[in-house]
Amino acid sequence: MSIVIRNVSKRFGDFVALDDVSLEVEGGSLTALLGPSGSGKSTLLRIIAGLEWPDQGEVELSGEDATALTPQKRNVGFVFQHYAAFKHMNVRENIAFGLKVRKRPRAEIHERVDRLLQLVQLEAFGHRYPAQLSGGQRQRMALARALAPEPQVLLLDEPFGALDARVRAELREWLRRLHDEVHVTTIFVTHDQAEAMDVASQIAVMNHARIEQVGSPTELYDEPATEFVMSFVGEANRLGSAWVRPHELDVAHQPTEDAVEALIERITPYGFDARIELALGGGEAVTVQMTRERLELLELERGQIVWVRPDRERVFDERGRAPAAATA
Amino acid sequence: MRPATLGSRTRRHVLRWTALAYLLAILVGPLAMVFWRTFENGYDAAWSALTTPETVQAFKLTLLITAIAVPLNTVFGVVCALAIVRRDFPGKGLLNAFVDLPLALSPVVVGLSLFLLYGREGWFGGWLEEHDIQVLFALPAMVLATVFVSLPFVCREVVPTLREIGDEQEQAARTLGASGWQTLRRITLPAIRWAIVYGVVLTTARCLGEYGAVAVVSGRIQGQTETATLRVEERYDSFDVQGAYAISLVLALLAVLVLIAMTVFQRKEETA
Numbered sequence: 001m002s003i004v005i006r007n008v009s010k011r012f013g014d015f016v017a018l019d020d021v022s023l024e025v026e027g028g029s030l031t032a033l034l035g036p037s038g039s040g041k042s043t044l045l046r047i048i049a050g051l052e053w054p055d056q057g058e059v060e061l062s063g064e065d066a067t068a069l070t071p072q073k074r075n076v077g078f079v080f081q082h083y084a085a086f087k088h089m090n091v092r093e094n095i096a097f098g099l100k101v102r103k104r105p106r107a108e109i110h111e112r113v114d115r116l117l118q119l120v121q122l123e124a125f126g127h128r129y130p131a132q133l134s135g136g137q138r139q140r141m142a143l144a145r146a147l148a149p150e151p152q153v154l155l156l157d158e159p160f161g162a163l164d165a166r167v168r169a170e171l172r173e174w175l176r177r178l179h180d181e182v183h184v185t186t187i188f189v190t191h192d193q194a195e196a197m198d199v200a201s202q203i204a205v206m207n208h209a210r211i212e213q214v215g216s217p218t219e220l221y222d223e224p225a226t227e228f229v230m231s232f233v234g235e236a237n238r239l240g241s242a243w244v245r246p247h248e249l250d251v252a253h254q255p256t257e258d259a260v261e262a263l264i265e266r267i268t269p270y271g272f273d274a275r276i277e278l279a280l281g282g283g284e285a286v287t288v289q290m291t292r293e294r295l296e297l298l299e300l301e302r303g304q305i306v307w308v309r310p311d312r313e314r315v316f317d318e319r320g321r322a323p324a325a326a327t328a
Numbered sequence: 329m330r331p332a333t334l335g336s337r338t339r340r341h342v343l344r345w346t347a348l349a350y351l352l353a354i355l356v357g358p359l360a361m362v363f364w365r366t367f368e369n370g371y372d373a374a375w376s377a378l379t380t381p382e383t384v385q386a387f388k389l390t391l392l393i394t395a396i397a398v399p400l401n402t403v404f405g406v407v408c409a410l411a412i413v414r415r416d417f418p419g420k421g422l423l424n425a426f427v428d429l430p431l432a433l434s435p436v437v438v439g440l441s442l443f444l445l446y447g448r449e450g451w452f453g454g455w456l457e458e459h460d461i462q463v464l465f466a467l468p469a470m471v472l473a474t475v476f477v478s479l480p481f482v483c484r485e486v487v488p489t490l491r492e493i494g495d496e497q498e499q500a501a502r503t504l505g506a507s508g509w510q511t512l513r514r515i516t517l518p519a520i521r522w523a524i525v526y527g528v529v530l531t532t533a534r535c536l537g538e539y540g541a542v543a544v545v546s547g548r549i550q551g552q553t554e555t556a557t558l559r560v561e562e563r564y565d566s567f568d569v570q571g572a573y574a575i576s577l578v579l580a581l582l583a584v585l586v587l588i589a590m591t592v593f594q595r596k597e598e599t600a
Contacts, residue, residue: 051499071502078503084496088518098504101514142500149505 001062001152001185002027003048008057010043017043018054019209025187025202027062030179032196033189034233035206041189044206045155048187050074062152074153077146077184081158083138085130091117091141092126098149116144119178136167140174147182156188160195172199193233197221205229221245227320237286242313246289250309251276251298259307262286267302269295276300278308359580365573377571378578382551386559387578393467393542393555394535397474401531405482406524410516412483413490414498430479438476439544442469465547470555473541478534482527489523490516526593533586536579 003025010018018040025031033041046052048059050071058067066074086094092113099109117123120140130138139159146154159175160168176199179186190196196203197217204214205228213225217233224230230243237244239260252259262278265285269275274295276288288308300306316322366374377383411417412424430438444450446463456463463469497519501511517524539557546553554562556575563571 049503051503071499072505072507074503075505076503078500080496080500082496084500086497086500086515097501097506097514101501101504101506101510145500145504 002060003153003185003187004058004060005044005048006058006060008044008047008054008059010040010047010052010054016209018047021057021209021211023204023211023214025185027185028183029185029202030176030200031187031202031204032200033187033204033206034191034193034196036191036232039206040209041191041206042157045157045187045189048153049076049078049155051078075149075151076153076155077149077151079139079142079146079154079156079159081161083130083135083142083162085138085142087130090127090129091122091133094130094141095144095148097145102149112148116148119147119181120144134167135163136171139163139171143175143178147184151184154184154186156186158189158191161190168195175199197233203233205233207232223322224314225322227316230314230316235287235289238284239280239286239310239313242310242315244310244313246275246287248311248313249286249288250311251288251290251300252307252309253298253304255307256309259309262306262308264300264302264304264306267295267300278306362573362576362580365569366577369570373570374574374577377568377574380571382554383556383559383563383571383575385551386554386556386575389467389470389554390536390556393471393474394532396471397478397535398528398531400475401478402482402524402528404479405484405527405531406486406517406520408483409486409490409520412487414495427480427483430477435473435477435538435540435542436544439473439541442473442476442541442545464545465549465553467553469545470542470553473545474535474538477538477541478531481530481534482524485523485527485530486520489520493519522593522596525596526590529586529589529593533583536582536586 003023005021005023008018008021009016021040021044023044033044035041043052047054048061050066050069050073054067058065060066061074061076071078086097089097095113095116096109099112104112113126117126120143122137122140122144125133125137125141130141133141139162143156143159156175160171163171172195175186175188188199201216202214203217203220205212205220207228213220213229215223220229220233224233227243230236235246237246237249255261260280262280264276265279266277267274268277269292272291273289274292276290276295278286278288280286286308314322408423408427412420412427443464445452446456446469447453448457452463461468463472497515498511501515506514537557538555539561542555543558543561546555546558548554548558548562550562556579560572560575560579563569563575
């Protein structure tokens with residue numbers, strides 16, 4: 001079920017939350033809205049759910065205008081950062097809520113709740129209350145609850161933001177597998193670029209109430225359309241007026257053309273890669289990424305003076321946009 | 329043991345015993361006196377003082393007024409709290425302030441203001457007299473007075489709880505397909521139920537004990553418009569000290585019951 005957002009604007013008093021935002025999300029896809037806090041990503045998600053009204057613009061769900069529909073009529077599943085668990089209901093009752101208010105037959109509700117409990121691996125916890133669950137379990141319950149009425153669209157607002165790192169990684173992986181199984185059009189909001197890259201097939205990067213770029217994780221990393229995307233998605237170094245990714249820097253012991261002098265401050269090998277932190281003449285910090293094999297070959301050590309040269313650099317114009325030829 | 333710990337322990341003891349002594353002098357002492365004076369002439373005397381027709385009628389009237397005022401104020405209090413916390417409208421600040429008015433206003437003033445409205449010379453007085461409706465010196469004025477003085481309690485209990493639970497659960501319910509009414513009944517009301525119960529208990533206590541406003545508007549007709557609290561004073565003025573103490577004791581016992589209920593429900597509210 002596709003989602004189309006057309007020229008949506010929203011203000012809260014003097015604060016502009018969304019400024020003429022348009023976005024298309026294909027049916028069945030898994031999309032991330034990525035941006036720093038205050039960039040408008042949560043507001044956009046809440047407008048899709050009907051929890052917030054746009055001042056201008058339209059929202060289309062599966063080809064039909066949904067701008068004037070209440071959340072009750074939109075058939076979307078929404079997952080909140082802080083779970084929004086119904087505290088006075090146990091896990092089964094929480095999941096059954098959307099079916100009960102639709103007055104579905106009891107047997108059907110029972111069967112569907114059983115299936116969802118299995119899907120979110122909470123079979124043994126059906127009669128527990130939210131207060132008796134861990135954060136990760138509560139969020140899985142909230143997901144099952146959102147999925148119960150078979151929504152056309154699943155919306156998740158910083159779903160893993162309140163969880164610790166290990167549980168977060170687990171749930172990420174689990175959300176991706178769930179999406180492969182259930183195939184519901186999913187949008188999730190996050191400020192964590194690693195999370196967006198890890199989970200989503202499409203990412204919309206937001207900054208200052210606008211969408212900067214929409215694309216696959218690889219597109220955003222390799223062909224950032226703006227300076228903001230370059231700096232926000234993946235690691236980036238600034239060399240003068242140009243931007244360079246850490247793995248696109250070449251290190252040598254001898255000066256070459258275009259190379260700048262640098263001091264090795266720290267070397268951190270982990271896994272397949274090594275990271276080398278350098279200080280340039282003016283004191284600017286630069287990070288280089290290379291394989292450990294290459295690190296050993298070059299015999300780099302802390303305190304050495306080396307020469308770094310970008311393999312590929314990107315320049316953005318004064319409005320922060322990439323000119324068509326600059327990425328060549 | 330370090331001297332600092334010793335000092336703080338002594339201080340704690342002093343504090344605790346001072347508080348207890350104060351309570352004893354102010355609250356428990358007088359209550360014990362009431363208890364003692366009630367049964368001074370034996371259980372039978374106390375019982376017969378309590379079961380005169382006028383006294384029984386006075387208790388019935390108090391309970392009747394309470395039974396009308398409490399449900400009214402419960403519904404009003406919940407609606408009012410929802411409006412204050414969940415809605416934005418012009419005059420919200422004013423509503424919020426006015427709910428507290430009965431706490432600040434002396435009940436006697438409330439009674440007098442009812443006089444100004446419903447008395448013969450009052451705003452509605454003429455109209456009421458034409459239609460032969462008796463408000464003052466009858467049940468309607470006594471209910472109005474009691475409703476007014478016990479108005480804030482449910483609202484004041486529910487407002488902080490509503491603020492604390494936030495509206496995310498309600499939003500979740502809406503996205504799951506619940507109507508406004510379903511959300512209220514299945515999500516909001518269960519979440520604030522202990523606050524409502526606590527507010528109801530406080531309102532009940534206030535209604536049972538109301539004296540000043542009702543004294544002004546009731547006319548104190550024995551066996552007709554005399555509530556239990558008014559009856560206490562009437563007995564005392566008629567040199568029936570035994571009767572006054574017996575009725576007081578029943579009112580005090582009701583207060584203790586309310587207190588127990590409050591403790592129980594407050595604990596539930598905290599754990600809910």
